[in-house]
Amino acid sequence: MYKACIFDLDGTIADTVESIAYVGNQTLRHFHLPELPVENYNFYAGDGADELVRRMLQAVPGGDKVDYEEVRVLYRKWFGENPFYHVKPFEGILELLEGLKKEGLKIAVFSNKPHGAAVEVVEKIFGRDVFHKVQGQTEKIPRKPSPIGALAIAEEFQISPKECIYCGDTNTDMDTGKAAGMFTVGVTWGFRPRTELEEHHADKIVDRPEEILTLAKKRKRRSRKMLKLIASDLDGTLLQNGVRTLSDTVIEQIKQLKEMGILFVSRQRKTVYQSAKTVCTCL
Secondary structure, three states: OOOEEEEOOEOOOEEOHHHHHHHHHHHHHHOOOOOOOHHHHHOOOOOOHHHHHHHHHHHOOOHHHOOHHHHHHHHHHHHHHOOOOOOEEOOOHHHHHHHHHHOOOEEEEEEEEEHHHHHHHHHHHHOOOOOOEEEEEOOOOOOOOOOHHHHHHHHHHOOOHHHEEEEEOOHHHHHHHHHHOOEEEEEOOOOOOHHHHHHOOOOEEEOOOHHHHHHHHHHHHHHHHHOOEEEEOOEOOOEOOOOOOOOHHHHHHHHHHHHOOOEEEEOOOHHHHHHHHHHHHHO
16 A cells, blocks of 8 residues: 655646746857757756756757856756746646545655755645655755655655655656655656656556546555454553553554454453453444
């Protein structure tokens, strides 16, 4: 059963290509270089701003005649001043996030943007309390496809990588999720074509956000079908510190198991067993 879903930011949950192209072309004009079509930036973005600038300069005549470092610094400066130009969530993303949280999954963002910028963009578009974690690039968290950031999120959530869905729109995202040992989902509404996601072995490719929610629900139902019985010790497990009655928390958890169709049994000494049996039967 999946317990968390980690999303790439640009091109996966947020439509940012116009913002990136706007600042990119503004920077090119400053250095008297020709502008590039907006759709071209789909192939420049995805690996961080520094790599985007490098690809941008390689694509224009005369790009090799200007100083890369000057262009890089100016692009970062201008993008930092205006990172929200025409930026919006993709259609269906807000409903997806709400649905995942209702299913009990933790949701996170892992971006190649600098950490401060990633947090700022996410909070501006989605609000402060939507995601359980937002992670960008820092000194300790290198750029994707390094899996370090994704693994750090799983560790913070106290779950294994196998319990995570990793969603992205580029080869870099698929490589990141694979390296982390997570279930990778490639989305086709972002920067790159389906063929790129296929070539980098996405575990599943989706055309609409609601397909991710369906996947999470299906795996949850499958895990319920597989698990039929939970057996537990009493003393030291359900009953602790000399207490001879089940706590409200334990009773609530047993109720939830019953609702899921999972049988719960526990046995120790007869007198305690009879008490526990009575409680479980009543539930």
